[in-house]
Amino acid sequence: MKRDKISNAVIRRLPRYCRHLAALRREGAERISSSELGKKMGLTASQIRQDLSCFGEFGQQGYGYNVDSLYQEIREILHLDREKEGILIGVGNLGCALLQNFKFGDSGIHLSAAFDVSPHRIGTEVGGVPVLDAAGLADYLAEHQVSVAVLTLPARFAEETARLLMDHSVRGIWNFTSFEFEAGEEHPDVVVESLHFSDSLRVLSYLIGA
Amino acid sequence: MKRDKISNAVIRRLPRYCRHLAALRREGAERISSSELGKKMGLTASQIRQDLSCFGEFGQQGYGYNVDSLYQEIREILHLDREKEGILIGVGNLGCALLQNFKFGDSGIHLSAAFDVSPHRIGTEVGGVPVLDAAGLADYLAEHQVSVAVLTLPARFAEETARLLMDHSVRGIWNFTSFEFEAGEEHPDVVVESLHFSDSLRVLSYLIGA
Numbered sequence: 001m002k003r004d005k006i007s008n009a010v011i012r013r014l015p016r017y018c019r020h021l022a023a024l025r026r027e028g029a030e031r032i033s034s035s036e037l038g039k040k041m042g043l044t045a046s047q048i049r050q051d052l053s054c055f056g057e058f059g060q061q062g063y064g065y066n067v068d069s070l071y072q073e074i075r076e077i078l079h080l081d082r083e084k085e086g087i088l089i090g091v092g093n094l095g096c097a098l099l100q101n102f103k104f105g106d107s108g109i110h111l112s113a114a115f116d117v118s119p120h121r122i123g124t125e126v127g128g129v130p131v132l133d134a135a136g137l138a139d140y141l142a143e144h145q146v147s148v149a150v151l152t153l154p155a156r157f158a159e160e161t162a163r164l165l166m167d168h169s170v171r172g173i174w175n176f177t178s179f180e181f182e183a184g185e186e187h188p189d190v191v192v193e194s195l196h197f198s199d200s201l202r203v204l205s206y207l208i209g210a
Numbered sequence: 211m212k213r214d215k216i217s218n219a220v221i222r223r224l225p226r227y228c229r230h231l232a233a234l235r236r237e238g239a240e241r242i243s244s245s246e247l248g249k250k251m252g253l254t255a256s257q258i259r260q261d262l263s264c265f266g267e268f269g270q271q272g273y274g275y276n277v278d279s280l281y282q283e284i285r286e287i288l289h290l291d292r293e294k295e296g297i298l299i300g301v302g303n304l305g306c307a308l309l310q311n312f313k314f315g316d317s318g319i320h321l322s323a324a325f326d327v328s329p330h331r332i333g334t335e336v337g338g339v340p341v342l343d344a345a346g347l348a349d350y351l352a353e354h355q356v357s358v359a360v361l362t363l364p365a366r367f368a369e370e371t372a373r374l375l376m377d378h379s380v381r382g383i384w385n386f387t388s389f390e391f392e393a394g395e396e397h398p399d400v401v402v403e404s405l406h407f408s409d410s411l412r413v414l415s416y417l418i419g420a
Contacts, residue, residue, distance in 0.1 A: 009219060011413060011416055011417070012409070012413055014412070014413070014416060015406070015408065015410075015412040015413060016406075016409060019390065019406070019408075019409070020390075077416065078412050078416045079415050079416065079418075079419070080412065080415060084415070084418075092307065093303045093304070093306045093307035093310065093311075094303070094304065094307035094311075096303045097302065097303035097304035097307060098407075101303075101304075102407060102408075103408070106408060107408055107411040107412050107415055108415050109411065109415075147418065148414065148415075171418040171419075172414045172415075172417070174410070174411055174414055180229065180230075191414055191418050193410055193411070193413055193414035193417070195405065195407065195410050196225070196226075196229070197308075197405065198225065198229075198312075198313070198316060198317055199222070199225035199226060199229070200225075200384070200403055200405050201314075201317040201319065201384055201403070202224070202225040202228065202288050202317050203221060203222055203224070203225060204358065204382045204384055204401055204403035205288055205289050205290060205294070205317055205318050205319075205358075205382075206221055206224060206287065206288045206289065207221070207382070207401040207403070208289075208294075208357065208358070208381040208382040208401050209289070209381075
């Protein structure tokens with residue numbers, strides 16, 4: 001597996017394979033051809049075969065893919081089975097929505113704590129996760145092996161917080177703020193994955209036309 | 211402009227151009243070369259030129275792009291200046307987060323109403339948007355020209371609600387639920403844009419490695 005060579009587009013399709021294969025498993029499907037899978041995902045059969053060939057040999061001529069084993073392989077490629085410790089910073093509406101409804105475990109993340117500045121929040125639990133005082137974030141990071149931090153705080157605090165996280169060896173930042181992270185120069189090993197809601201809505205605006 | 215021929219990847223980059231050009235404008239930049247813009251966006255100069263050539267002729271050899279006019283052009287391509295009426299369905303934590311913090315207007319959407327089933331919510335305003343009884347959704351759709359609906363309700367209600375929306379000529383669904391919309395057969399003109407949070411977190415998981 002030469003992970004460096006794999007295009008961004010292929011990487012971004014991996015979770016989609018995962019979702020579709022999970023659904024097929026739930027439906028009890030045992031095998032699927034590349035053209036059937038392609039139809040579900042809006043891809044061609046050859047695109048499916050090409051994508052998967054980046055990671056090894058899957059499927060058999062005339063048989064297709066074994067749903068369960070392809071699902072497991074893709075989970076492994078995405079490291080979903082290796083639990084990583086995560087924290088969430090900013091327990092506002094969006095933070096609460098994630099803590100209460102989002103299944104972090106399904107993506108290999110165990111959320112050990114959430115942080116906020118509000119005295120009303122600190123000391124409570126949201127979605128089973130304890131909310132701690134953001135003033136203690138640096139100490140917490142020093143004492144825990146936090147791999148992933150979820151940023152759901154106001155955008156104006158994003159940069160400063162990200163700096164603290166990076167200085168404490170957090171490897172991934174899942175950014176829900178509108179703060180624009182530049183491609184990392186100081187911390188080239190840190191991955192920032194931003195969910196820009198407005199990008200998605202603007203694509204929708206484009207696609208529905210004038 | 212042959213919009214049908216434009217690849218999904220290019221379309222998804224348009225909002226990113228928009229964000230980066232908006233930031234350049236705020237900084238007072240008047241012009242930018244394709245290589246400078248590429249550096250900011252993590253693209254090559256030739257990719258930038260190729261992307262933009264899908265939509266017409268922009269920029270001049272030796273001068274680069276005029277920041278303001280390219281920004282305006284891309285806003286126009288995305289239809290951001292044509293206001294469309296939108297509604298939001300499901301005023302839980304995520305719905306509230308969007309109503310209170312997300313700038314729908316910046317994406318050309320005027321939210322005229324939100325809908326919920328909770329008696330505590332109905333009749334209130336969140337982020338300046340009135341919350342109406344979800345029981346009246348069909349009537350509301352019949353009386354208003356709603357172009358875009360934001361789905362922030364529990365996933366189990368997504369399909370039924372989407373059907374109602376499509377039957378009332380809603381053109382775009384911005385789906386925050388985990389419900390998997392299949393490529394539309396009954397309503398081929400309706401665009402569904404889903405924000406699958408887990409896809410984003412799984413890409414992060416892949417990128418940070420084992």
